Amino acid sequence: MKAYFLRRLLLIPLTLLGITALVFAVNRLAPGGPMEQSLSSLMGGEGKGKRSRAESGFSLTASQVLELEEKFSRDKSPMRGYLEWLGAVPRDIQSKKIGMEFPAGEKRVEIPVPGTVNIATIERDDSGKIWILPNDKVDPDKWQVRLRTPDEQAERWEQWVKGVDLPTKPEFRAVLFQSRRDGLLQGSLGESTKYQDPVWSMIFKRMPVSIYFGLVTMIVIYGVCLPLGMVKAIKHRTWFDNASSVAVFAGYAIPGYALGSLLVVFLGAKLGWFPLRGFTGDDFDTLSTAGKIKDVIHHTAMPLVCYLIASFAFMTMLMKNNLMDNLAADYVRTAAAKGVSFPRAVFKHAFRNSIIPIATTFGNNISLLVTGSMLVERVFDINGFGLLQFNAIFERDEPLIMGVVFFSAVLMLIGNVLSDLCVALVDPRVSYK
Structure with missing residues (x-):
């Protein structure tokens, strides 16, 4: 079993x-990414007519297109970009990068x-080579430079800004930068392109909220559903079984986010029994310990119903069903x-065999315990991991998407491994080989 x-x-x-490579490829190949959104914003947005779009496009320069490419790593191939995300190859440090055109x-x-008050002098030749002139204040071993030619800039413009001619002929462009391996293998998930915060810190900041919902949900599910299922099996086809089945399946038929919308409208907006949004109130920090507990319960009552339903x-x-099968054995x-x-x-006999299929779901519930429900958190505007996933996808924040997917x-x-372990602990007949 150990093997x-x-x-x-x-x-x-x-x-x-495999998972991260697939998601990275989909992010790169899907239209409407952060590069396209930024270009659309700089060009005045969509839906203003072809003429207006062309006119607004003249405010955009070839150097701006290159800067956006470098910011969103679109100047690299998808394979190179993925290896940089992994940390297998060095990537440019955005805070240590600057570009400038040659006169x-x-x-x-x-x-x-x-990051300094120093000046680096860059030279190039006609063959396309570029270098940093040595001086006492700029270490060429730490700093690198690359050359972007006018033809290359025109090519990138034509790729990204279709239907709009270059407003001015671009000049040679020098890009001074530092690079290092800074990816998953080094313990980094990068920085959010939208919020400019480290992805790890954004994830861990939202963990307490999602863990709270996950723990309460698991306690209620296993503490109430297992005894209720046992009673329903023992009292099969009685009025209690029929009435509870109607209630259970009525709840099962309603999606959590749809129920959340109804609760917000009726119990929150119309009756005013519960807050409409948030995990805590605005005065949470000023409350006593008992007051804080009451405030959290008051704010999370409706979301918990949606989680549990x-x-x-x-x-x-x-x-x-499992217990009924075993009682008939x-x-x-x-x-x-x-x-x-x-x-x-x-x-002693039927119950232990009945929880074997339930043990297979325990590990999967561990992931749900932390990741939460993005739609429920969106409805109630709860700043948990689920809402973080929703915002990452909606805003096409690629580093954040990769972080939450990972x-x-x-x-x-x-969780899958834990499920197998739970089955082995519950059922002594199971022997993994």
Whole structure:
């Protein structure tokens, strides 16, 4: 069994590579990305007519297109970009990068060194070579320079700004920069292009909110659904079973986000029983400990109902059906024939076998515990991990998308291993090889 779980754990990095590579490729190939959005914003937006678009496009320069390309790593191939995200190859440090055009006809330009008061002198020749002139204040071993030619700039303009001619002929452009390996292998997920914050800090900042909802949801689901499913199985086809089934399936038929919208309108806006949004009130910091607990419960009551509504029905019916199957099994009838009491037959024999299928879902619930529900958090404007995922996708923030996908995938894969472990602990007949 140890060898099996060791193989499962060793497969996690390979699976993560496949997941992240696929998501990275989709981000790059899907239209309407951050590069296109930024260009559209600089050119005056869409939907203003062809003439207006062309006229507004003249305010854009070839150097601005190159700067956007470098900011969103569109100057690199998808493979190179993915390797940079992994940290397998160096990538440019955005805060240590600056570009400047050579004066017309000149082969030397002075560029201020980012983060310092020093000046770097850059030279080029007609063959396309470029270099930093050595001096005491600029270390050529730390700083690099690349040359962007007019033809290259015109080509990039034609690729990104279709239907608009270059307003002016571009000059040679020097880009002074530093690079280093700064990716997943170095423990970094990059910075959000929208919020300019480290992705890791944005994820961990929202973890307490999602963990709160996840823990409460799991406690209620396993603490209420399992006993309820057992009672429904024992009292099958009674009025209690029928009435609870109607209530459970009515809740299961309503999506959590749709129920959330109804609760916000009726219980929040019309009746004023609960707050409309947020995890805590504006005066949370001034409250006592008891007041803070009450405030959190008051704000999270409606979201918790939405979290529970679907899982509640699934877990209850899963427990009921499993227990009914085991109560009808020969080994339970044999135990009863030997004089074992019915409660003992249920709890000692049937119950343990009934929770085996439920154990397979435990690991997956671990990932749900942390990642939350993006639509529910969106409806109630709760700043948790789910809303972070929603905003990352909606705003096409690629570093943030890659970060939340990686984090969610890690939890999912670890959850699958935990599910196998739970099954092995619950069912001694299982022996992984």
